[in-house]
Amino acid sequence: MKDDSVKHPQAAAEFLKDRAQAKWHDSAIWWVRQKRDAQAKQLPEWEELRRLAREIKAHTLSQLDDYLAQFEANAQNNGVTVHWAADADEHNRIVHSILAARQVKKLVKSKSMLTEECGLNPYLEQRGIEVVDTDLGERIVQLRHEAPSHIVMPAIHLKKEQISELFHKELGTEAGNNDPTYLTHAARANLREHFLTADAGLTGVNFAIAETGGVVVCTNEGNADLGTSLPPIHIASMGLEKIIPKLEHLGVFTRLLARSAIGSPVTTYTSHFHQARPGGEMHIVIVDNGRSDILGNEDFYQSLRCIRCGACMNTCPVYRRSSGFSYSYIIPGPIGSTLGPSRDMKKHGSMAFACSTCGSCSNVCPVKINLHEQLVLHRKKAFDQNLLPTGKKMGLLAMRFLTQHPALFDLGGKVMRKVVPIIPESLTRHSAWSRAGRDLPPMPAQSFKEQYQQRSQNKQDKEEQQ
Amino acid sequence: MSARDNILARIRQNRPQASALPDIHAVPFIRYDDQFEAFATLIRNLGGDAVQLQDGQSVADIVAARWPDAGRTVDLTVAEHEEVDDPHAWHDVDVAIVPGQLAVAENATVWVSHPDNRFRSIYFLTQKLVLVVPREAMVDTMRDAYARIDIAEHGFGAFISGSSRTADIEQSLVMGAHGAMAALVIFV
Numbered sequence: 332m333k334d335d336s337v338k339h340p341q342a343a344a345e346f347l348k349d350r351a352q353a354k355w356h357d358s359a360i361w362w363v364r365q366k367r368d369a370q371a372k373q374l375p376e377w378e379e380l381r382r383l384a385r386e387i388k389a390h391t392l393s394q395l396d397d398y399l400a401q402f403e404a405n406a407q408n409n410g411v412t413v414h415w416a417a418d419a420d421e422h423n424r425i426v427h428s429i430l431a432a433r434q435v436k437k438l439v440k441s442k443s444m445l446t447e448e449c450g451l452n453p454y455l456e457q458r459g460i461e462v463v464d465t466d467l468g469e470r471i472v473q474l475r476h477e478a479p480s481h482i483v484m485p486a487i488h489l490k491k492e493q494i495s496e497l498f499h500k501e502l503g504t505e506a507g508n509n510d511p512t513y514l515t516h517a518a519r520a521n522l523r524e525h526f527l528t529a530d531a532g533l534t535g536v537n538f539a540i541a542e543t544g545g546v547v548v549c550t551n552e553g554n555a556d557l558g559t560s561l562p563p564i565h566i567a568s569m570g571l572e573k574i575i576p577k578l579e580h581l582g583v584f585t586r587l588l589a590r591s592a593i594g595s596p597v598t599t600y601t602s603h604f605h606q607a608r609p610g611g612e613m614h615i616v617i618v619d620n621g622r623s624d625i626l627g628n629e630d631f632y633q634s635l636r637c638i639r640c641g642a643c644m645n646t647c648p649v650y651r652r653s654s655g656f657s658y659s660y661i662i663p664g665p666i667g668s669t670l671g672p673s674r675d676m677k678k679h680g681s682m683a684f685a686c687s688t689c690g691s692c693s694n695v696c697p698v699k700i701n702l703h704e705q706l707v708l709h710r711k712k713a714f715d716q717n718l719l720p721t722g723k724k725m726g727l728l729a730m731r732f733l734t735q736h737p738a739l740f741d742l743g744g745k746v747m748r749k750v751v752p753i754i755p756e757s758l759t760r761h762s763a764w765s766r767a768g769r770d771l772p773p774m775p776a777q778s779f780k781e782q783y784q785q786r787s788q789n790k791q792d793k794e795e796q797q
Numbered sequence: 798m799s800a801r802d803n804i805l806a807r808i809r810q811n812r813p814q815a816s817a818l819p820d821i822h823a824v825p826f827i828r829y830d831d832q833f834e835a836f837a838t839l840i841r842n843l844g845g846d847a848v849q850l851q852d853g854q855s856v857a858d859i860v861a862a863r864w865p866d867a868g869r870t871v872d873l874t875v876a877e878h879e880e881v882d883d884p885h886a887w888h889d890v891d892v893a894i895v896p897g898q899l900a901v902a903e904n905a906t907v908w909v910s911h912p913d914n915r916f917r918s919i920y921f922l923t924q925k926l927v928l929v930v931p932r933e934a935m936v937d938t939m940r941d942a943y944a945r946i947d948i949a950e951h952g953f954g955a956f957i958s959g960s961s962r963t964a965d966i967e968q969s970l971v972m973g974a975h976g977a978m979a980a981l982v983i984f985v
Binding site: 390478545600619623 | 804807812814819885920922
């Protein structure tokens with residue numbers, strides 16, 4: 332489970348203490364962003380695809396109740412049992428009751444941010460069910476008793492040496508062997524045993540098709556497929572926003588997802604589940620957990636278009652330089668910074684400020700969510716609800732007053748340009764974002780306004796001379 | 798009210814403004830002059846390979862030449878093939894030769910459904926996956942692919958591209974995560 336009491340600036344400062352690791356984190360994730368760009372450029376229709384995806388999702392959300400009912404009816408026709416959960420607790424209770432009724436001892440899970448959101452693993456473990464996360468990155472963080480730090484690359488905060496040490500302890504691999512291929516294949520052998528001995532499999536859902544009542548799960552590792560084709564029970568947990576109207580719409584979303592997420596043309600496996608395997612049973616749990624409230628909020632409902640590709644965090648200059656653990660909500664980065672405060676402003680308000688408002692997230696989002704605009708609106712809400720630290724609040728109030736009084740603003744600037752150069756450095760290094768060696772730049776002699784007036788005057792003089 | 802009815806009622810009450818469903822066929826998508834070339838180039842970066850069956854050659858010849866020391870081999874493309882009564886029984890398959898219904902040029906995926914075998918676990922348990930696809934069953938993009946497949950026919954179907962892979966350790970790409978370690982597509 333994630334520590335939801337963290338405040339972004341302090342946690343980020345902590346992360347940045349290891350400069351080498353921070354630099355690696357930044358460049359490794361930026362590389363994924365560049366791969367995404369390379370894929371996007373290969374398709375002349377890329378921007379049209381984003382528009383289509385946005386419009387399909389916008390339409391679906393505008394009739395979500397109808398599409399959910401249609402999805403349920405079609406899934407039931409396929410022989411699938413459909414459950415509804417109002418919140419995380421109800422989701423966990425439903426999953427547990429399915430497993431308990433069938434004496435399940437071991438559950439293999441493929442990646443599902445929803446079950447992280449619901450805290451399913453500890454809930455089941457407390458009730459005596461062994462839960463094995465099977466996505467390699469998720470397995471690594473599970474063995475370390477950590478939450479994922481990225482929604483697509485759960486262990487991106489770790490170096491191979493740390494993983495080697497972990498596997499040596501947990502899986503008995505050779506000490507000091509840091510080769511990623513060796514380590515991956517050791518985990519493969521270990522997890523194969525778990526797949527073959529599991530009593531049930533649980534997956535997330537990437538897309539749920541109203542028209543056919545089936546769900547689609549995309550993985551590169553094949554873990555969702557092994558986890559659902561071997562044990563007799565398949566439970567698929569889905570947020571209610573995962574619906575798309577028709578099968579043909581996958582022709583848009585499967586083209587966008589992996590290209591946006593990891594810069595690959597597609598995931599290795601794009602699997603469509605409509606019925607249980609022979610002799611088995613399939614359950615789908617549809618989870619609300621606050622989503623229907625977000626749907627009713629005019630400023631923030633567009634965040635429900637999200638397909639969880641993670642492109643927004645890969646491009647985010649703040650995420651790359653602060654890591655997922657600096658964000659209090661289970662989903663980090665720009666999308667998490669709107670979903671978190673939508674869910675609980677008191678807990679997650681600091682996330683909305685972990686943003687330079689550069690807008691890069693909105694520019695890469697495959698469903699064109701207005702992410703940076705939503706973060707600004709959340710800041711306003713945090714201010715209105717009096718949730719800002721006193722210093723930040725006073726600063727904003729002062730800035731508001733100044734911008735409403737231009738003469739005072741000019742005077743303030745003049746004073747700053749004189750005073751800042753003579754105050755001791757220790758006082759100007761107070762920001763959580765700054766560090767030694769990043770001093771304030773020298774103050775200019777004139778304000779922008781003065782320079783502009785001077786320039787206009789010079790230009791006029793020149794013209795008069797001619 | 799049940800959780801279901803509560804949730805649906807709240808969604809109905811919170812519906813955002815109406816928004817039209819776009820026509821995804823109104824937009825021109827990329828076309829490939831040489832679909833096989835596009836497919837084969839891509840799959841080589843995805844832990845796989847693609848070849849076209851030559852005159853006088855058989856699928857078995859290609860497989861034998863590639864993996865002369867292959868262990869348990871199961872060929873689902875022949876009418877009289879092995880069948881098991883438990884999905885776990887495929888756990889030690891080394892090479893699985895399976896029919897692929899359709900190939901997609903833009904991302905080197907092959908659609909597999911399983912009308913002829915009972916348990917789909919073979920696609921994911923096998924160490925090496927050989928997909929045999931009719932050479933005329935090739936489309937440009939996923940949009941064309943979804944227009945051609947019958948999704949609910951067998952309860953399960955997947956697009957598979959190359960071998961299973963992961964980059965979860967320091968972004969180093971490793972082939973062979975949980976599924977097949979190698980993939981070969983043979984167009985016949």
